Amino acid sequence: MDLVQKEHDRLLKRLKASHGLKNVESTIDLLQSARDTIAADPNQAAVTLAKLQNPVKSSFDSINDSLKETHGGLNKYTKSLDKLFKDRPLPSTEHDALSNQEHLINRAIAMHLLREGQFSVAATFLSEIADQKSTIQQESISRPSEKPSSLLDIDEVPSTEIRKQFASMYYILHELKEKRNLLPAIEWSREHREALAARGSNLEFELCRLQYVWLYHNKSLEPTNSPGNWEAAIEYARREFSSFGPRYLAEIQKLSGAMAFIANLRGSPYAATFNNPTAWDEVSQSFTREFCSLLGLSADSPLYIAATAGVIALPTLLKLQTIMKAKRTEWTTENELPVEIPLPPSYLFHSIFVCPVSKEQATDENPPMMMPCGHVIAEESLKRLSKGGRFKCPYCPNESHFKDARKIFL
Ligand SMILES: [Zn+2]
Incomplete structure (x- = not known):
């Protein structure tokens, strides 16, 4: 390698x-x-x-x-x-569940290109699909016994609206990453304040906090040793931070308090906030995640995730094939792999929670609830144990009240 x-x-x-x-x-x-x-x-x-x-x-x-x-x-x-890769053919494609789902694959590719901001490549790809589609249709007219070709309804999915949305996302990301201009992102997060708040997102505050730090550093890319422009930062804080209200009060106090350490910010407890080398990447990621989630999409392209998971799985599958050949066994279950493929934690979706009391899997109607001691049980078990009042945790000596338990989102 x-x-x-x-x-x-x-x-x-x-x-x-x-x-x-x-x-x-x-x-x-x-x-x-x-x-x-x-x-x-x-x-x-x-x-x-x-x-x-x-x-x-x-x-x-x-x-x-x-x-x-x-x-x-x-x-x-x-x-x-x-x-x-000498003499190492790819694992068998006999059980390729996607081989007759061409339109799904095309859709995934088109969406991936759009999500990556490759608009012209996506347009070419879509027009080629459309050409292919019309050729197939013409062929089927000449042979009337055949049904019209498989429905490549791809042009409906990445609609003009989605394209526009991604174009604006890439404009904002470009300003953010290349020009260190936070204002378009802040404006976007203000326009979508309600939807973001409903998701429990901190995006607007994260952006404004970085703008404050950016102004303090005199809009410089590398934090310097020279004293910062704290007047500009304070002026920004006075103008903008009041709209954040009590939810971020502690954070705002920290940001303002840091100015007392202006002579030695690097040696102060606030150093991490003011000298965070990954701050720009972090807000870019949060922005992409929130933007995609408001569009009903995941932050990472599904095609990228699927391809990466496939590459991680390849060595195991190759080994499996060798073993199967040596032992002359057959892969019997069609839709399930006979081996487990270990994937990194970020690739584990649909986490499940099984209540340790009732042994039932949590659902939207019966969500996991965390008690103040940190132990988690399902809501129904909690109701049964507490009868709506004070009760002792089944796993530790702590007592808590029904209303102190918090719902957990997995
Ligand atoms: Zn407990």
């Missing part, structure tokens, strides 16, 4: 250093200016063309050189890949 990584890095480095694109651009510039000269004065044509010959030839040569280099690099990379 190291070899592949090395070749990949080398290829990337070479591509970055390559002047191929620049050469193409300068050739185009040369040709265009020659065209303009000739258009302005046709008598100059012969001279202009003669002058053009040498520079165009030399830039063609250098384009070819850099192409050669790129091809060489690609070859080496392919070879190292072949070496690594």
Whole structure:
């Protein structure tokens, strides 16, 4: 694997250093200016063309050189890949449940492209699907016995509205990440304040807190040792923080209190808030998550999650195939893997909770409830035990009251 990584890095480095694109651009510039000269004065044509010959030839040569280099690099990379995956075919696709679900796969790909902000690629992809669809339809007209082709209802899903939404999401993210401009994101979170509050989101406050820190640091990318612009920060706090009300009072007090340590903020208890190198990534992630969830989508593209989980599973599946071949056994259950694939915690969805008292699985009607001591049981068990009043926790000596228990969201 190291070899592949090395070749990949080398290829990337070479591509970055390559002047191929620049050469193409300068050739185009040369040709265009020659065209303009000739258009302005046709008598100059012969001279202009003669002058053009040498520079165009030399830039063609250098384009070819850099192409050669790129091809060489690609070859080496392919070879190292072949070496690594030699004689190891992919696991059998006999039980491929998705092979007859082309429209679902197309939809996932189109949505993924839109979510990644690749709007023009998505548009090309969708138009090619539409072409394919009309070809199939034409064929089925000539053969009337066949039913119309599978319904590729893909153009309905990434509707214009969704495209617009993603375009605005990428605009806001671009401002946030590239220009360190929090204002469009703050504006968006204010427009959706109610929906965000219903989700229990802190996004607006997180954005405004970063804006405060950003103003304090004199809008600099790296926190410097020079004293910050606390007037600008305080002015911002006075203007904006009052709208946050009591929910964030403690946080706001901390932010204002930090100004007392202005001489040595780095050595103060507030250092983490003011020198957080991942703060911008964190708010970008929160923003993406909230934006997608208001659209009814998960923060990560399902295609990305599925592909990553598949790659994690590959070694186990390869091993399984070898064992099955050696023992000549068959994979009998069609929709279930015969082995467990360990996935990272972030890939475990649909967490379930089983009440330790009733041994029943929690549902929306019977959600898990946490008592002040930290133990969790299902709501029905809680009602039965407490009878609506004070009761002793079944797992520790602590006593609590029915109304002190909090619902838990898994
Ligand atoms: Zn307890």
